[in-house]
Amino acid sequence: MVLPVEPELRDDRSSVQLVAAVRRLVSRGIVVEGGDLKPADRDLRLEEELSLGNVVPARRREFRAGRFYARQALQGFGAGGSVIPIGDNRAPLWPAGIVGSISHTRSLCVVAAGSSAEFLGIGIDIEEDSPLSCELAKLVSHAVETGKRDEIERRLGYDLPKLLFVIKEAFYKMHFPLTGRFLAFHDVRVELDVEKHAAKAQIVPSKRLAAIDSHCFEGRFGSSDGTLFSCFDLSAR
Incomplete structure (x- = not known):
């Protein structure tokens, strides 16, 4: 037993x-x-x-x-x-x-x-692996980020909008101390590499954010026993 x-x-x-x-x-x-x-x-x-x-x-x-x-x-x-x-x-x-x-x-x-x-x-x-509501999913993600949602969720096994939330939060925590500028979820666009569990985050050009560097920042993501996580770092070298 x-x-x-x-x-x-x-x-x-x-x-x-x-x-x-x-x-x-x-x-x-x-x-x-x-x-x-x-x-x-x-x-x-x-x-x-x-x-x-x-x-x-x-x-x-x-x-x-x-x-x-x-x-x-x-x-x-x-x-x-x-x-x-x-x-x-x-x-x-x-x-x-x-x-x-x-x-x-x-x-x-x-x-x-x-x-x-x-x-x-x-x-x-880090966030609990629970799906976002439809309303929150729209707040967090761009349509282009969720265009292959069914395929990505089938391969990863968890909610794509929640993963995008985690990735963007990790990116913001890295980026904010460098610029002191507040970013909303739609200010950042994420591209996933599902096989490598990697993510590229880029600030979407706008008049409000014209002075912020918009090159791609590379991060990683994963899951462990019901918890999603993501990490970003920017080398000083």
């Missing part, structure tokens, strides 16, 4: 698998750490908490776990004791010489960090 897996054990296994899957996709030199949200129950830095402000308990728990894993990632750069508050733009304020990105679901967290001598920017996003 096979005993059912306890939910907590399943979450532990899922987090290990997710972190391992992300590590396989990121560029050399990027450190990835992560897991479930349990570290939030024991990690507290007053300066970080004050920068977070008044938020609901679930958001505070995500925040604490993210900072815990961020300090784990920073240990390899000699900055494991760093405080990482939130800046005015609500993005993490990394220590000098470091670039990075933090992402959460309701139960998992992943952090990616690297040296600013090697990378100008890093972006990562």
Whole structure:
């Protein structure tokens, strides 16, 4: 008789698998750490908490776990004791010489960090593998991006609009610190290479974004035990 897996054990296994899957996709030199949200129950830095402000308990728990894993990632750069508050733009304020990105679901967290001598920017996003509604799908994607939706979803096994959401979020997290410019979903167009699990993201030309570099940025994507993820980085070399 096979005993059912306890939910907590399943979450532990899922987090290990997710972190391992992300590590396989990121560029050399990027450190990835992560897991479930349990570290939030024991990690507290007053300066970080004050920068977070008044938020609901679930958001505070995500925040604490993210900072815990961020300090784990920073240990390899000699900055494991760093405080990482939130800046005015609500993005993490990394220590000098470091670039990075933090992402959460309701139960998992992943952090990616690297040296600013090697990378100008890093972006990562993780989301639960649940389909978007028709309304949200239209908000997130261009018609040209979903033209082969049935074929792509059959090959990948998950919702294409949700994947585009994850890719564009990861791209934005990499791109925003470089320019300080807000991007809507329709400001970015994505081209997928399903076989290689690769994505090219390009800013759509417009009067509002005329001054932003519109060349293609290359990223990667994947899935692990019900979680979709994507990562982008921009080399400093």
